[in-house]
Amino acid sequence: MDALGLIFPDDQWGENFLLADLPAGPYIVEASINGKTYRQEIVIRAGEMTWMEMRTNDE
Numbered sequence: 001m002d003a004l005g006l007i008f009p010d011d012q013w014g015e016n017f018l019l020a021d022l023p024a025g026p027y028i029v030e031a032s033i034n035g036k037t038y039r040q041e042i043v044i045r046a047g048e049m050t051w052m053e054m055r056t057n058d059e
Contacts, residue, residue: 015051029054 009016024046030039033056042052 031056 010018022044024044026041026043028039028041029052030037031054032038036057038054038056040052040054042050044050
């Protein structure tokens, strides 16, 4: 994701964006799409890659 909040997907990884080197612990991921806010809770574990998929009503 760039400074303007634009997302650039990576077809090889099959993902839209990533965040690296986050400390382990619980997080709430939030996205705003067409004026509607979506939230999802995740847990990051030390030494592991954490994947999440956020589904919206806009799909």
